[in-house]
Amino acid sequence: xxxxxxxxxxxxxxxxxxxxxxxxxxxxxxxxxxxxxxxxxxxxxxxxxxxxxxxxxxxxxxxxxxxxxxxxxxxxxxxxxxxxxxxxxxxxxxxxxxxxxxxxxxxxxxxxxxxxxxxxxxxxxxxxxxxxxxxxxxxxxxxxxxxxxxxxxxxxxxxxxxxxxxxxxxxxxxxxxxxxxxxxxxxxxxxxxxxxxxxxxxxxxxxxxxxxxxxxxxxxxxxxxxxxxxxxxxxxxxxxxxxxxxxxxxxxxxxxxxxxxxxxxxxxxxxxxxxxxxxxxxxxxxxxxxxxxxxxxxxxxxxxxxxxxxxxxxxxxxxxxxxxxxxxxxxxxxxxxxxxxxxxxxxxxxxxxxxxxxxxxxxxxxxxxxxxxxxxxxxxxxxxxxxxxxxxxxxxxxxxxxxxxxxxxxxxxxxxxxxxxxx
Numbered sequence: 001x002x003x004x005x006x007x008x009x010x011x012x013x014x015x016x017x018x019x020x021x022x023x024x025x026x027x028x029x030x031x032x033x034x035x036x037x038x039x040x041x042x043x044x045x046x047x048x049x050x051x052x053x054x055x056x057x058x059x060x061x062x063x064x065x066x067x068x069x070x071x072x073x074x075x076x077x078x079x080x081x082x083x084x085x086x087x088x089x090x091x092x093x094x095x096x097x098x099x100x101x102x103x104x105x106x107x108x109x110x111x112x113x114x115x116x117x118x119x120x121x122x123x124x125x126x127x128x129x130x131x132x133x134x135x136x137x138x139x140x141x142x143x144x145x146x147x148x149x150x151x152x153x154x155x156x157x158x159x160x161x162x163x164x165x166x167x168x169x170x171x172x173x174x175x176x177x178x179x180x181x182x183x184x185x186x187x188x189x190x191x192x193x194x195x196x197x198x199x200x201x202x203x204x205x206x207x208x209x210x211x212x213x214x215x216x217x218x219x220x221x222x223x224x225x226x227x228x229x230x231x232x233x234x235x236x237x238x239x240x241x242x243x244x245x246x247x248x249x250x251x252x253x254x255x256x257x258x259x260x261x262x263x264x265x266x267x268x269x270x271x272x273x274x275x276x277x278x279x280x281x282x283x284x285x286x287x288x289x290x291x292x293x294x295x296x297x298x299x300x301x302x303x304x305x306x307x308x309x310x311x312x313x314x315x316x317x318x319x320x321x322x323x324x325x326x327x328x329x330x331x332x333x334x335x336x337x338x339x340x341x342x343x344x345x346x347x348x349x350x351x352x353x354x355x356x357x358x359x360x361x362x363x364x365x366x367x368x369x370x371x372x373x374x375x376x377x378x379x380x381x382x383x384x385x386x387x388x389x390x391x392x393x394x395x396x397x398x399x400x401x402x403x404x405x406x407x408x409x410x411x412x413x414x415x416x417x418x419x420x421x422x423x
Contacts, residue, residue: 004367004402005221005254005374007050007090008043008389012071014381015258017287018278022381030382031071033079039383040083046390047398047407050088051080052121052203052223052376074110081114086407089114090203092121095148100155101169101178105186107200108163108193119201121223122214124149146210151175153202153218160199163190204251207324216242221252223376225322227329227350232371252373255366256349260380261356261388268353275381288341292323301338305330308337325350349378356393363402 012030013019020027029035043051053073073091080089093103110118124145151173162169162180166187169180186193204211204219215222216239226232232255240250260275262268276284282296289296294311308327329350330340343351352359366372379385397403 003404004363004397005050005252006048006397006403007052007088007254007374007376008039008048008386009052009054009256009376009378010039010382010386011054011378012382014275014385015378016272016275016380017280017283018275019381021278022275022384024384025381035383036071036076036079037083039386040080040087042383042386042390044084044087044407046386046394047403048087048377048390048394049374049407050090050119051077052090053077053092054121055092055094074106077110077118081110081117086117088117088119088201090119090121090201092123092205094123095152096124096145098152100152100176101159101180104156104159104163108160108186111198111200112189112193116198119203119220121203121205122149122153122219123205124211124214142208142210146208146214148175149214150217153214157218159185163187164194166190207322212239212242215239215251217246217248219251221254224253224255224372225325225349226255226371227325228332229366229369229371231325231328232366233369236371236373254374254376255372256376256378257352257362258349258378258380259352259359259389260385261354261359261393263355263392265354265358268355272353272380285341292326299337299341301336301341303337305335305337305340308340356396359393360396360400360402363397364400367402 013025014022019025020029040051053076055073074093077089077091080087107118107120124142152175154173155171155176155178158171159169159178162182163185166182166185168182169178169185171178201220202218203221203223204215205223207225212235222239224232224235226235232253236253239253243250260268260272262271285296285299289299292308292311294308298311300307305327308323308330326340329335329343330337335343352362363375367374377389379389394403398405
């Protein structure tokens with residue numbers, strides 16, 4: 001069995017709203033080159049496989065709560081690439097605010113300069129406050145977003161084929177039309193741009209049925225939001241079956257884990273509380289409300305988790321994948337809505353607070369049990385959370401044979417490992 005994939009999802013200061021006020025952290029740290037060089041070196045030297053950056057067009061959070069928004073990921077990851085020689089990088093890019101041919105041309109250059117270490121995370125959303133920036137009359141419904149994303153990826157793949165094969169490119173669809181002659185494409189140096197035929201990897205993060213279909217048809221890896229082992233295993237098997245029905249290799253499935261590591265359970269809990277208590281009052285409640293698109297005043301802390309689906313109704317907003325996974329976790333563990341709000345701290349991924357050994361138990365069960373091919377790791381505070389994981393959890397994972405004793409030091413290792421896992 002191949003080893004477990006571990007990517008660090010660096011959410012600027014950290015996932016917790018109080019992370020920017022953690023001891024030793026400055027409010028502008030994430031805007032410095034030194035911050036990202038430290039993150040890059042820590043992740044690569046520590047044996048992680050890649051760095052993943054989330055993004056969305058427009059202001060993603062209230063600056064009174066988080067003083068600086070995340071830096072644009074393609075610009076940030078250029079620093080990470082320059083600092084590393086092996087680490088994979090994945091940037092989030094929205095199909096709702098880009099052109100597929102222009103994006104494909106840009107990503108080919110990233111692929112060239114990174115020697116095949118680059119991937120992009122496909123998201124379809126366009127925040128409501130940003131819709132006007134892109135001259136949209138209203139926020140697109142989920143069906144429209146995924147219809148655009150499906151054709152977007154068809155154009156993207158067709159354009160890459162045309163570049164690689166040195167031929168004209170034509171596409172006439174409902175949303176995109178192109179007619180490009182061979183000499184208008186970057187066919188010179190095509191072999192180098194594909195880095196020995198490795199395309200920029202495609203990651204998909206949607207948990208709705210539309211998102212799962214899109215992943216099965218186009219993705220090399222899926223950033224899933226699974227919280228319950230049995231549900232995650234079923235989801236992975238279904239994604240693999242859907243991909244095979246589409247004539248593709250199954251994607252690698254990488255659930256997200258929001259984690260806090262300590263030498264003891266009590267130490268980890270105290271560390272979580274130290275950071276968490278520095279956040280604004282009611283921030284977690286408001287984020288939970290926004291994530292699921294359920295008004296905060298309707299979230300009764302004493303109500304059972306099963307009430308969430310009824311409260312959400314037929315909303316097209318919020319994350320369908322997070323709503324499903326959070327509800328499943330709450331029902332499986334007999335939790336109330338109030339307990340779920342605390343547990344997920346405003347995020348939809350499974351939440352882990354504990355020791356390296358306890359985390360290794362979770363990773364081993366999910367990996368050997370067929371529920372995951374790896375994890376995308378979200379730390380409560382950066383770069384300290386990443387450093388503590390590398391220093392304390394990675395040695396335990398190595399001892400158990402979950403990750404390699406030494407990272408494979410070749411530029412294409414990241415892409416090749418993902419492709420081997422999905423073969």
